[in-house]
Amino acid sequence: MTSTTTSKTGRRPSGHSAPGRKARSGATRPSGLPWILPAFVFVVGILYYCIGETGYLSTLDWDGVNPNPTPVGFDNYTKLFQDPIFYQAIWHTVVFFIVTFAAQTALGFGFAALLHSKIKLGTLYKVIVFTPVIIAPATMAPVFRQMFAADGQLNWFLDHIGLSFLSQPWLAQSSTAMPVIMFITVWNFTGLTFILYYAAMGQIDPEILEAARTDGASNFRTLISIVWPGVRGTTVALAMLGVIGALKTFDVPYLVTIGGPNYATEFLGTYIYRMSIPSAHVGYGAALSVMLLILALLGAIFVAVRANRKDGDTGV
Amino acid sequence: MLGSSRIWKRRPLGFAAAIMSGALVLAGCAGGGTPAQNGAQGADQGPADSGEVSWWGWTPDQAPADAYIKAFNKVYPNIKVTFKKLTIDGYDAAIRPALASSVGPDVFDVAPGAANGSVDIYGVNALDLKPAVEKVLGADWESKLAPIGVSSLKNGDKLAALSVGSVFSGTIWVNKDLFDKYNLQPPTNYDEWKKVCETFKANNVGCFVQGAAQTAFNEDTLQAISNNVQPGVWVKAIAGEVPWTDPTIVKALTLWKGLFDDGIMQEGALGTQQYPDANNGFMSGKYAMVMMGSWYMQYSTVEGMTAAISGAGVADPKPFTQLPIRFPDIAGTGNVGGVYGDADFGLAVNQKSKNIAAATTFATWLGTSTEGQQVVADVLNDIPALVTSQPNWDTVKLVNPEVQKPALEQLIADAGKSSEPRLATVVADLQTAIGVASTTVAAGDATPEEAAATLQETASKIQ
Numbered sequence: 001m002t003s004t005t006t007s008k009t010g011r012r013p014s015g016h017s018a019p020g021r022k023a024r025s026g027a028t029r030p031s032g033l034p035w036i037l038p039a040f041v042f043v044v045g046i047l048y049y050c051i052g053e054t055g056y057l058s059t060l061d062w063d064g065v066n067p068n069p070t071p072v073g074f075d076n077y078t079k080l081f082q083d084p085i086f087y088q089a090i091w092h093t094v095v096f097f098i099v100t101f102a103a104q105t106a107l108g109f110g111f112a113a114l115l116h117s118k119i120k121l122g123t124l125y126k127v128i129v130f131t132p133v134i135i136a137p138a139t140m141a142p143v144f145r146q147m148f149a150a151d152g153q154l155n156w157f158l159d160h161i162g163l164s165f166l167s168q169p170w171l172a173q174s175s176t177a178m179p180v181i182m183f184i185t186v187w188n189f190t191g192l193t194f195i196l197y198y199a200a201m202g203q204i205d206p207e208i209l210e211a212a213r214t215d216g217a218s219n220f221r222t223l224i225s226i227v228w229p230g231v232r233g234t235t236v237a238l239a240m241l242g243v244i245g246a247l248k249t250f251d252v253p254y255l256v257t258i259g260g261p262n263y264a265t266e267f268l269g270t271y272i273y274r275m276s277i278p279s280a281h282v283g284y285g286a287a288l289s290v291m292l293l294i295l296a297l298l299g300a301i302f303v304a305v306r307a308n309r310k311d312g313d314t315g316v
Numbered sequence: 317m318l319g320s321s322r323i324w325k326r327r328p329l330g331f332a333a334a335i336m337s338g339a340l341v342l343a344g345c346a347g348g349g350t351p352a353q354n355g356a357q358g359a360d361q362g363p364a365d366s367g368e369v370s371w372w373g374w375t376p377d378q379a380p381a382d383a384y385i386k387a388f389n390k391v392y393p394n395i396k397v398t399f400k401k402l403t404i405d406g407y408d409a410a411i412r413p414a415l416a417s418s419v420g421p422d423v424f425d426v427a428p429g430a431a432n433g434s435v436d437i438y439g440v441n442a443l444d445l446k447p448a449v450e451k452v453l454g455a456d457w458e459s460k461l462a463p464i465g466v467s468s469l470k471n472g473d474k475l476a477a478l479s480v481g482s483v484f485s486g487t488i489w490v491n492k493d494l495f496d497k498y499n500l501q502p503p504t505n506y507d508e509w510k511k512v513c514e515t516f517k518a519n520n521v522g523c524f525v526q527g528a529a530q531t532a533f534n535e536d537t538l539q540a541i542s543n544n545v546q547p548g549v550w551v552k553a554i555a556g557e558v559p560w561t562d563p564t565i566v567k568a569l570t571l572w573k574g575l576f577d578d579g580i581m582q583e584g585a586l587g588t589q590q591y592p593d594a595n596n597g598f599m600s601g602k603y604a605m606v607m608m609g610s611w612y613m614q615y616s617t618v619e620g621m622t623a624a625i626s627g628a629g630v631a632d633p634k635p636f637t638q639l640p641i642r643f644p645d646i647a648g649t650g651n652v653g654g655v656y657g658d659a660d661f662g663l664a665v666n667q668k669s670k671n672i673a674a675a676t677t678f679a680t681w682l683g684t685s686t687e688g689q690q691v692v693a694d695v696l697n698d699i700p701a702l703v704t705s706q707p708n709w710d711t712v713k714l715v716n717p718e719v720q721k722p723a724l725e726q727l728i729a730d731a732g733k734s735s736e737p738r739l740a741t742v743v744a745d746l747q748t749a750i751g752v753a754s755t756t757v758a759a760g761d762a763t764p765e766e767a768a769a770t771l772q773e774t775a776s777k778i779q
Contacts, residue, residue, distance in 0.1 A: 063437050064412050064437070065412060065415070065416075065437050065438060065440055065441065066437075066440060067440065145593070148587075149584055149587065149588070149593075150582065150583040150584025150587070150588075151522075151582075151583075151584070151602075169583050169584030169586070169587055170584075170587070171529075171584065171586075171587030171588075172529075172583075172584040172585065172586035172587030172588070172759075173586075173587075173759070174759065174761070177587065257529070257587065258405075258529055258530070258589070260529050260586070260587075260755065261529060261586040261587065261755050261759055262752065262755050262756055262759055262761055273409075277408045277409045277412070278405075278408060278432075278744065278748075279744045279745060279748060280408075280434070280437055280744055
């Protein structure tokens with residue numbers, strides 16, 4: 001395949017591209033810069049200005065209100081690298097990403113495959129799977145708090161089916177609070193994973209699937225060897241979004257457990273809020289925010305580089 | 317940059333876009349500002365007896381706020397006050413950017429100490445209300461107001477806010493109807509408390525509920541236990557006069573742990589928040605006891621309790637008789653009955669307000685006038701700031717006056733004798749550390765001795 005040759009040699013095919021560039025260069029080339037400038041300035045002015053401002057705030061000892069903040073240089077970063085809660089939050093993020101990404105991928109891919117097989121009431125199932133995505137976590141948080149409370153519906157259900165030995169105060173224990181947060185997140189976002197996989201599967205050439213079946217491949221074999229590689233781009237994109245999403249996790253743990261008990265569900269997002277708002281350490285919170293940005297970029301780059309390397313290896 | 321100095325002739329639309337971009341940059345820069353630039357004074361004070369005043373706070377509840385505003389409008393019909401109630405946890409996040417902007421509230425709540433709406437933080441945004449108070453109460457104004465409400469709401473020399481009233485903690489509220497139903501008496505010691513809880517549990521009724529996940533409220537219980545062990549040590553520890561490893565504190569943490577282990581505290585307390593969970597649990601009749609302070613007096617009235625039960629999600633609210641009881645003598649020392657408190661909240665006037673005069677009128681009327689403070693007294697949310705104001709029991713409609721009135725009078729009298737602060741002297745980091753100590757001990761992640769040592773280590777860094 002041409003793409004395989006291109007990526008393996010690492011060179012662009014010569015021929016039509018160079019003359020094309022030449023033809024559009026010089027005085028006759030329409031400059032796009034003025035046209036993108038408003039959006040560019042808007043993005044730079046809002047987004048990057050905020051990042052710069054956060055970087056500046058991270059060098060201050062400031063409560064967020066006092067008109068005379070104290071410049072402390074990189075003290076907030078020194079403190080941050082000695083803060084056990086910071087490392088705990090990162091560890092939680094890593095575990096959270098691995099578990100939720102794996103679960104969402106498995107469920108989303110499975111639902112998408114099933115609903116491509118023309119089952120009855122397929123549209124209804126699609127709606128059911130996707131609906132949690134459009135429900136705000138703030139709306140659902142009280143419901144889950146009630147459901148997982150010591151006297152909540154889950155324990156009631158367990159008691160009534162003879163599994164009372166499993167009932168426990170789910171949100172009050174460090175060992176069970178994090179799995180609950182993961183469960184809620186998987187419930188919330190599996191619909192998004194499903195819809196992206198569903199769309200990606202629709203792009204796979206039916207002739208390839210037909211050929212696989214003609215060659216005697218089972219449904220499972222077709223899924224593993226044809227469909228799964230065929231949606232690899234979607235998986236990589238979801239992994240990248242998953243890394244960034246895990247690092248930004250805030251609403252579910254904050255609304256359901258307030259990061260507790262004993263920091264058991266503390267993430268960088270909740271810790272930044274805890275430091276910046278209730279504790280009024282805005283400078284320290286800004287330093288944590290800068291670290292979050294760096295980690296998000298590194299995570300996204302890592303996933304992208306791994307994906308590109310694999311592309312090069314397989315030639316896909 | 318654009319490739320030609322005459323680009324505007326050849327590409328007018330592109331040039332316009334570039335100009336617009338420049339304008340956007342300037343607009344963006346103009347909207348920013350370093351922290352030092354925030355805090356300009358409002359120029360136009362507006363009229364004192366008319367206008368619109370927006371008031372933000374996490375307290376009081378909507379019903380008392382409406383009662384205050386209604387009474388205020390009888391005197392000042394041309395000032396329209398709008399109260400926006402925010403959550404306890406969300407108040408700081410909302411008020412900080414609001415005060416930094418030029419469109420924040422005219423009046424906002426502040427409180428002593430490091431809890432939400434700290435006067436130490438937000439006092440810089442407040443107008444000095446001393447001249448206004450002097451004008452209405454005279455030069456001896458300080459003698460007419462509760463001292464606790466004046467000293468704790470100062471920011472430097474500035475009187476940053478006017479206390480509406482005080483709140484005191486150290487009490488437990490009980491659902492008397494539930495106690496009567498099971499022929500129980502409110503507990504006075506640890507053994508009685510355990511037996512009461514066993515009886516309630518046997519009848520599928522929750523006993524004592526605490527939102528231990530919202531750790532600021534754990535302080536109330538720990539302070540009550542500590543005072544039961546040895547009065548005064550808790551406050552001294554906060555002041556740094558005794559270490560947190562003092563035997564009294566260790567003993568208090570041990571007794572606190574016992575509440576979890578001996579079935580007094582509800583199962584799953586560490587995953588429960590005081591508001592809304594514990595409050596709703598008590599109001600809906602699921603639990604018979606809750607650790608709350610004098611602010612719960614407001615739910616002793618028919619109107620207050622009906623609204624609270626309804627707010628807890630009960631479809632057909634039926635008021636029950638609730639009573640404050642002294643924290644049981646769980647240490648067996650006989651040291652009971654002490655309460656501790658601060659100014660509940662103060663009304664601060666935003667110095668950037670465009671209605672400073674009207675806002676000041678509202679704050680001074682509610683915090684210092686006889687009429688305003690009488691409404692505060694009658695609503696029973698706060699113990700009034702004006703020392704001469706007392707509830708008019710003839711007009712207050714209690715659910716069960718015969719039983720409740722003596723108990724409420726006793727609580728008000730106990731509060732009047734107390735000079736022990738509740739949260740006013742606790743800084744934010746110490747509050748966090750106390751919260752961590754309370755939850756790690758409760759979860760069994762640390763022994764009381766270990767938690768006390770960690771707490772002392774943190775406290776020494778703060779001091």
